[in-house]
Amino acid sequence: MRKKIVAGNWKMNKNLQEGLSLATELNEALKGKTVNCDVVIGTPFIHLASVAKAIDTTKIGVSAQNCADKASGAYTGEVSAEMVASTGATYVILGHSERRAYYHETPEILKEKVLLALANNLTPIFCIGEVLAEREAEKHFEVVKSQIQDSLFGLSEEDFGKIVLAYEPVWAIGTGKTATADQAQEMHAFIRKILADKYGQAVADNTSILYGGSCNASNAKELFANPDVDGGLIGGASLGVDKFMPIIEAF
């Protein structure tokens, strides 16, 4: 059966010392506790190696928030999937709407990033989601379908089986305006149907689809209670253990 996952996305927050404190505090909070989901933290690149060393990575997976679309070479300032993997990180968030919007990441670029992540045994947490205007024009299903098709449907069935999806309606990210449990369920069921049509029901049933966008301690339980919502990608509420733990415990 597919995994339940609660993943934090720290974005560009916390310097190295602050990040290490947050990670070790979370590690302490989880010690000796049985939780009903996998826990992941997505830190800035420079935190990855120190965080991976400081925590029990069998209990908390470490994730990058991006990787390069090239394997290696003269790409000043870039960080490759191989480098990410060499830190002890095992996940990478790809296609986040902030990267698509501010850093012009296209479906073609994302396709390359996914392939490199998989080649380096990283689990991509691949983000999809419509902007407000697209939802208002009732184009949200179409938009999400092409985001998945354009970057992921070239993958073999075996490789697709390694992908985690995160549905993040852009209008809900950092706005405090979360999708309703019904809106989330409706889209997640739609996504699972597209996956079933392309890769078969077994692959669709085994793919974890997370919800992201103003998910917090007070709405997580209701969102995660939906049959097709397999967890959350959490931004703001992952920046403090007091806010993040109740989301983990919502399962």
Ligand code: PGA
């Ligand atoms: P948020 O961000 O929880 O702060 O809305 C979610 C995300 O962008 O992954």
